[in-house]
Each structure stands twice: as C-alpha cells, then as structure tokens.
Amino acid sequence: MRLSTLAILAPALGALAVPAWAEEVNVYSHRQPDLIQPLADAFTAETGIDVNIAFVDKGMAERLVAEGDRSPADLVLTVDIARLTQIVDAGVTQPVDSEVLKANIPANLRDTDNQWFGLTSRARIIYASKDRVAPGEITTYEDLASDRWKGRLCSRSGTNDYNVALLGAVIAHHDEAYAKTWAEGLKGNLARKPAGGDRDQAKAIWAGECDIAIGNTYYMGQMVNDPDQKEWADALRIEFAVFEGDGTHLNISGVAMTKAAPNKDAALKFMEWLSGDHAQKIYAETNYEFPVKAGVARSELVQSWGDFTADSLDLATVAKARPAALRIMEEINFDG
Secondary structure, eight states: OOHHHHHHHGGGGGGOOOOTTOOEEEEEEOSOHHHHHHHHHHHHHHHOOEEEEEEOOSOHHHHHHHHGGGOOOSEEEEESHHHHHHHHHTTOEEOOOOHHHHHHSOGGGBOTTSSOEEEEEEEEEEEEETTTSOTTSOOBSGGGGSGGGTTOEEOSOTTSHHHHHHHHHHHHHSOHHHHHHHHHHHHHHBSSOOOSOHHHHHHHHHTTSOSEEEEEHHHHHHHHTOTTTHHHHHTEEEEOOBOTTSOBOEEEEEEEEESSOTTHHHHHHHHHHHTSHHHHHHHHHHHOOEEOSTTOOOOHHHHHTOOOOBOOSOHHHHHHTHHHHHHHHHHTTTTO
16 A cells, blocks of 8 residues: 555554555654655565555654554654654653664664664755855854845744754754844844745745755755756755854654554564665665665765764754744744
C-alpha cells in the first residue's frame, strides 16, 4: 500500500488486513511523503518487510498519548531535535539498545538514554542573491539583525520548527535578552510578511523581492533538480553562516520507537537499516541531506557547496531552549 493511501487511512492503521505470516512495520512520519517513500521501498525490496507510513503533520505526541497501548505505530520519523525530544518527554517511546545503531550513529547525534537516534543532519544557512549580495558579505547569524539588511530579508514563519531551533541556538550561545533583540532585528529587516516554506524564500530572491533568506541546505538540492525551480536556485549562492566564535547551526531528522510498538522486531530492523550504508546513501543522493554514518559521502552536488564547521552546541541544549524561543517569536509577533 502506498503512502498516499495510508495517509488517508492513518486512523485505521492498526486495522490493516495483512497475512498473519507477513512482517510489517508501521510508521508515523512528520517527514514529507516524497522524502520517505524511496527508503521504505528499498527496505521492503531488501527484506520483504512491508512499511506502512502515515503522514502526521501535527500533534504526533498528543496522538500517541491518546492511543496509548493500542497505538498501531512502531516508529516515529520526524524532523527537528525539539520534536524528537517532545515525543520522548511525552512518555510514548521506549529505549532501544542496539550495537548497530551505536556503531553507525555518532554519540552526539543520539540520545544518551537510547530514546531517539539522528538519521541525517542539515545546515540552516543563508540563501544570498548572486547579483545583489557579494561573496562573504554576510558571515554570521548575528549579522542578520544588522540594519544594513533592512528590507532585504525574507523568511518563513518565525514559529516554524527550523526557525525556532535556530533561535534556540541563539539563546544557547548568548541569552534570552540577546535572542529577543536579535529576533526583533530580523523582523525589522523583513522585506515582506513571513509566508511559505524555504523554497518560497528562494523564489522571492529570484523575483527581486529580497536579497537574503534563511533556509535548509537540502532544499537547494531539490530546487536544482526540479525543472520548475532550478531557475530560483541558479539565482542563489549558499553562505554557511556561523555563530560568532563557533560554527554553522545543524539540525537533524531522527527516529524513535514507540512504547506500544506491536512489531518491535521489524521496527528495530528498519531503524538499523536506516542507519546503514544503503539508506544513508539514499538520504544523501535523493534528499541531499548529510549522512550521519561515517564513510558515507555527501552527494556530489552537496559537496560542491563546500565544507563548513558545524556548531559545537549539543542538540539537546538547543531543544531545551525551544519553549523560550517560541515564546519570544510570539511576544514580538514575528509573523504579524
């Protein structure tokens, strides 16, 4: 059964009729369907285990709490470290002790209690107009609040997970007072009201509505390989902004096993497979994300963007700052 069908039938996921002998794993995914289906298909082809995916855009933790022990979900796949920790904090996951996962995933990209595991990483960088922004003209996140960018910045919603995580990193590097002033500076520099996703900001730069925007690296890969969006990407240059005295902000996509997990053995096999060479290569070549497993190369396109130094902040620290970051965005009415 394809993902699109399961997204419609998600409430009845546990009642799917499958042969008693068939192995399957049921996944609640916050990740976009087109990013996950190639992985599910490859895993099924290799193992014979069916992967049923329900796309859950909002309220995943609340849904799992409401379903309790009756939940059909074995795994959750999501973006953003804060979303992962929220699900863990809701008490709906279980620890997974796997030597394979420990060997494949660096310690700083998995939970110390084995509740969640990072599968890919991505950088939150600057999209800059090739025509209107000189190379190296912007180098730090702190500089985004500078008056010289007034009327030149585009952004998606301030309460979007990616922007909240970046603001959480600002809090961790500085403090809440600084972060609020910085966020107010960003708002003051906006060329238009926040709207759309990262690719919409790239389109706005191409259209001349703004000169810079904040975006994730992998969207650039997707635009380059989309005939309808390549022109947007060609108008941009990637700038790996850094925090003053540190590196470029990273976030992750990750996985956790639910406490209910009716297909625990199959779920573990899928988790381990996702951290292995084949899946990590699919993430790199198809999704343009950074593999977490050592020895798996980034795609040729991603490598062409150049190297960078990752921020030294522990991701759990960024996740802890999420409530304060969200409160700041709401207090200043960033989207208003």
